[in-house]
Amino acid sequence: MLHFATVLGPAWSLVLFTLEEHWKMPYSPAFVRAVQRGQIEIRYLPPATQLTSSRDVLDFLTRPWIWEQVESAHRVLMFQLDSILCSKSMYTVEAFFEYDFVGAPIDPKYGAGYNGGLSLRNPKLFASITREADFGQSGQEFEDQWFYAEALERGPVLPTQLAAREFAVETIYQERALGYHQPERWQHDKMEEIREWGPEVGMLVGRRAV
Structure with missing residues (x-):
């Protein structure tokens, strides 16, 4: 996702869909910064997915x-x-x-x-x-x-x-x-x-x- 965020540029927003019960923030300062500035958004799938x-x-x-x-x-x-x-x-x-x-x-x-x-x-x-x-x-x-x-x-x-x-x-x-x-x-x-x-x-x- 960081690669795509870099090549696409700051005008793009990336959305990661995942199950809330499985989600853990990656140990990556670059990923955390992208989430904090809103370039990567975490959204949760319906629980039964x-x-x-x-x-x-x-x-x-x-x-x-x-x-x-x-x-x-x-x-x-x-x-x-x-x-x-x-x-x-x-x-x-x-x-x-x-x-x-x-x-x-x-x-x-x-x-x-x-x-x-x-x-x-x-x-x-x-x-x-x-x-x-x-x-x-x-x-x-x-x-x-x-x-x-x-x-x-x-x-x-x-x-x-x-x-x-x-x-x-x-x-x-x-x-x-x-x-x-x-x-x-x-x-x-x-x-x-x-x-x-x-x-x-x-x-x-x-x-x-x-």
């Missing part, structure tokens, strides 16, 4: 509660522990604000749309989708591809393939992207080039989200 499996996370993200918490924001940047932003990029996240949904484009052999592990989303659109559609009945396996399919029916503003690649890389490679999701897994043969461009990617080596 369970996020112990991938399915739990999918169900949580496809229900209204989380999107209603951030619905007043113009755009929301979601990032998992296996994603990173490159501080040397000529792009900023704000450069992609025109889009309702953008993330690393998914290789067609894996599905359609954008990967959600590092993605910029219109929370009003996503909240409306969760109120109007049922992920459990959709037959979709992944929340990001479900949201993409539902968004298409509502006339969203979406990026070109090139713009999405410049925003983030996962299964499809692009030189000098702004962000990366699971680069060691999907772009193993490009890691030397990626790390030369964005040394921060080294923080992800050996890390993969559940």
Whole structure:
């Protein structure tokens, strides 16, 4: 979170959602200072929330509660522990604000749309989708591809393939992207080039989200 706070800059507010019973302030002066100045906000999940499996996370993200918490924001940047932003990029996240949904484009052999592990989303659109559609009945396996399919029916503003690649890389490679999701897994043969461009990617080596 400190990395993202630094690259995004002071105009951004970061929200950490966690269960109150499990929360302990990290022993990190930098993190404490970020909380004290309001750049990182701690919010508590409903007490009965369970996020112990991938399915739990999918169900949580496809229900209204989380999107209603951030619905007043113009755009929301979601990032998992296996994603990173490159501080040397000529792009900023704000450069992609025109889009309702953008993330690393998914290789067609894996599905359609954008990967959600590092993605910029219109929370009003996503909240409306969760109120109007049922992920459990959709037959979709992944929340990001479900949201993409539902968004298409509502006339969203979406990026070109090139713009999405410049925003983030996962299964499809692009030189000098702004962000990366699971680069060691999907772009193993490009890691030397990626790390030369964005040394921060080294923080992800050996890390993969559940």
